[in-house]
Each structure stands twice: as C-alpha cells, then as structure tokens.
Amino acid sequence: DTGVSQDPRHKITKRGQNVTFRCDPISEHNRLYWYRQTLGQGPEFLTYFQNEAQLEKSRLLSDRFSAERPKGSFSTLEIQRTEQGDSAMYLCASSLQGREPEQYFGPGTRLTVT
Amino acid sequence: QQQVKQSPQSLIVQKGGISIINCAYENTAFDYFPWYQQFPGKGPALLIAIRPDVSEKKEGRFTISFNKSAKQFSLHIMDSQPGDSATYFCAATHSGGYQKVTFGTGTKLQVIP
Numbered sequence: 205d206t207g208v209s210q211d212p213r214h215k216i217t218k219r220g221q222n223v224t225f226r227c228d229p230i231s232e233h234n235r236l237y238w239y240r241q242t243l244g245q246g247p248e249f250l251t252y253f254q255n256e257a258q259l260e261k262s263r264l265l266s267d268r269f270s271a272e273r274p275k276g277s278f279s280t281l282e283i284q285r286t287e288q289g290d291s292a293m294y295l296c297a298s299s300l301q302g303r304e305p306e307q308y309f310g311p312g313t314r315l316t317v318t
Numbered sequence: 319q320q321q322v323k324q325s326p327q328s329l330i331v332q333k334g335g336i337s338i339i340n341c342a343y344e345n346t347a348f349d350y351f352p353w354y355q356q357f358p359g360k361g362p363a364l365l366i367a368i369r370p371d372v373s374e375k376k377e378g379r380f381t382i383s384f385n386k387s388a389k390q391f392s393l394h395i396m397d398s399q400p401g402d403s404a405t406y407f408c409a410a411t412h413s414g415g416y417q418k419v420t421f422g423t424g425t426k427l428q429v430i431p
Contacts, residue, residue: 210361235417237419245423245424246324246409246423246424247407247419248421249418249420252416254416260416260418295361295362299417304350305350306352306364307352307364307417307419308364309361309363310361314359
C-alpha cells in the first residue's frame with residue numbers, strides 16, 4: 205500500500221496527558237500537512253512541512269502543539285497537556301511539489317480526551 | 319473567517335437522480351478547486367478538481383461547473399447510487415506558496431434506493 209498512513213487510528217487519553225501521533229506520507233511526496241477535523245466540520249489546516257522544514261503554522265496550533273519531520277519522511281504531531289477541546293480527528297496529507305496541488309489524505313487519528 | 323461556503327448541509331436524493339452541491343469562495347487568489355469525498359471514519363479522498371480557466375470538468379458521473387465571475391462552483395453527481403452516500407467537501411487552494419487547502423463545511427449526501 206503506497207498511500208498515506210497514520211498511527212494510531214484511535215487514541216483515548218485523560219485530560220492533562222501528552223499524546224503523539226505519527227504520519228507516513230506517500231514515499232516520493234516532499235510536502236506534508238496536518239489538519240484537524242471536528243465533528244460536522246471540514247478539516248482545518250494546522251501546519252505544513254516541505255521536506256524537513258516546517259514552513260507554516262496556523263494560529264490554531266497553540267504552544268501545546270508541536271510537529272516535527274526530522275528526516276523529511278515521516279512526521280509526528282505532539283499535543284502536550286491535552287484538553288477536552290483537543291478531541292478531534294487529526295488528519296495528515298501529502299503532496300509532491302511541482303505537480304498539481306493535489307493532497308492525499310491518510311485515514312486520520314481520532315483523539316478523545318476524557 | 320469562512321472563505322469557502324458550501325450548501326446544502328445535507329441532501330437526500332433518490333437512486334438514479336442528480337445530486338447537486340454548491341460552493342462559493344471569497345479569496346480571488348484561489349486557483350485550484352478540489353472536491354473531496356469522505357466516508358465515516360475515513361480520511362477525505364480526492365474526487366475531482368478544476369482550475370478557474372475551465373468552466374466545466376467531467377469525470378465519469380461527477381461534473382464540476384465553475385463560474386469565475388460569480389466565484390461559485392458546484393458538483394453534480396449524475397445517476398446517484400447508494401454507494402455515493404458520504405460527506406462531500408468542496409475546497410480551494412492557491413497553487414503557489416504552501417498550497418494549504420481551505421475546506422467548505424461539508425454536505426452529507428444520502429442516496430436512497
């Protein structure tokens with residue numbers, strides 16, 4: 205399977221705990237995006253990597269959120285001191301620079317903060 | 319600020335009918351307009367996309383109509399099938415720069431037999 209993969213698919217955590225999600229993009233894609241989707245809404249942009257460089261962050265990404273893409277391949281999204289408002293689906297997408305701006309999404313990680 | 323407005327919020331169509339979803343955008347810097355299909359518990363899947371220099375694009379049963387002057391575009395699903403039941407998102411992006419996608423609020427489509 206050469207699609208975008210995300211792990212875990214589901215995460216239940218208690219308020220105040222830290223969580224980390226992983227995204228593996230399509231292998232030749234150098235651009236990687238994180239989005240957050242709450243129930244009944246469209247995905248909202250969080251952050252963007254081109255290779256290993258994080259080039260844009262949404263104001264939605266508070267200082268409790270951090271994302272990395274250390275070798276320009278997989279990426280991690282960490283949320284520290286989780287709050288109930290962080291409960292959402294976290295989606296990763298990837299694309300290839302120089303092609304049509306088509307982003308391919310992974311299955312998402314569903315986070316529930318209790 | 320919602321930059322892509324989508325309607326209706328939900329839609330029920332009989333099998334074989336035409337499903338129509340409408341979107342409007344505000345930012346004239348947008349120059350690429352994809353539609354995504356999302357099933358429950360899955361990530362959005364790219365369905366079809368269009369650039370504003372084209373007024374219509376058809377792929378199988380799916381057609382995008384685009385009105386650049388009105389800043390509106392729509393998705394038509396011909397011969398709708400129960401398997402088309404999903405949530406559809408219109409979206410917009412700027413092909414230069416970071417290409418982050420701005421999504422509409424979604425339309426939940428139900429196709430009844």
